[in-house]
Amino acid sequence: DGGITQSPKYLFRKEGQNVTLSCEQNLNHDAMYWYRQDPGQGLRLIYYSQIVNDFQKGDIAEGYSVSREKKESFPLTVTSAQKNPTAFYLCASSIGARDQPQHFGDGTRLSIL
Amino acid sequence: GNSVTQMEGPVTLSEEAFLTINCTYTATGYPSLFWYVQYPGEGLQLLLKATKADDKGSNKGFEATYRKETTSFHLEKGSVQVSDSAVYFCALAGSTLGRLYFGRGTQLTVWP
Numbered sequence: 001d002g003g004i005t006q007s008p009k010y011l012f013r014k015e016g017q018n019v020t021l022s023c024e025q026n027l028n029h030d031a032m033y034w035y036r037q038d039p040g041q042g043l044r045l046i047y048y049s050q051i052v053n054d055f056q057k058g059d060i061a062e063g064y065s066v067s068r069e070k071k072e073s074f075p076l077t078v079t080s081a082q083k084n085p086t087a088f089y090l091c092a093s094s095i096g097a098r099d100q101p102q103h104f105g106d107g108t109r110l111s112i113l
Numbered sequence: 114g115n116s117v118t119q120m121e122g123p124v125t126l127s128e129e130a131f132l133t134i135n136c137t138y139t140a141t142g143y144p145s146l147f148w149y150v151q152y153p154g155e156g157l158q159l160l161l162k163a164t165k166a167d168d169k170g171s172n173k174g175f176e177a178t179y180r181k182e183t184t185s186f187h188l189e190k191g192s193v194q195v196s197d198s199a200v201y202f203c204a205l206a207g208s209t210l211g212r213l214y215f216g217r218g219t220q221l222t223v224w225p
Contacts, residue, residue, distance in 0.1 A: 042216055043215040098206045098207075101147055104156035104157040104158070
């Protein structure tokens with residue numbers, strides 16, 4: 001079955017440490033997205049990529065970085081510059097057309113030790 | 114700019130009650146509209162969509178009609194079940210290809 005795989009499901013970060021969240025899709029989608037979800041705030045867009053080797057900042061990109069070296073992979077790094085990283089992170093992919101939905105992974109919950 | 118405003122929750126209903134979750138939007142041009150559902154500890158799943166004015170999206174007994182004149186896309190279900198308990202998100206796709214703008218989500222709890 002095609003889908004999006006996020007790993008790990010739970011992740012713990014120490015102060016001053018960078019961590020990388022994995023997102024892989026086998027849907028052959030061109031576009032991929034990273035969202036942050038906090039209670040009562042809905043989903044906020046961190047970064048998105050519409051094609052390999054290209055990506056754009058979303059609404060809350062500070063303290064995060066991404067790469068898009070392969071079509072199927074879009075890892076997110078939460079850097080030590082992100083002062084409040086505790087959240088639920090969701091990766092999504094789509095064909096990239098306006099009338100087509102995004103498909104979501106099951107998320108990674110990041111906590112600070 | 115693009116934005117979505119959803120009815121604030123939580124919403125608590127008894128089984129077989131009628132459900133309405135209000136959603137209004139602001140957008141330039143003619144957006145596509147979506148409802149997503151999120152069960153505890155999981156990602157979002159597409160529930161239904163509508164891509165032009167007066168379109169009605171439907172799935173699993175849920176319906177929503179794209180109303181351009183009132184810029185609304187309210188979610189309805191005639192008889193909810195305990196298994197419908199989840200968080201529901203309204204979203205629009207604007208002019209930037211593929212980018213979605215989400216509402217804050219509405220928590221629905223259905224009691225037997």
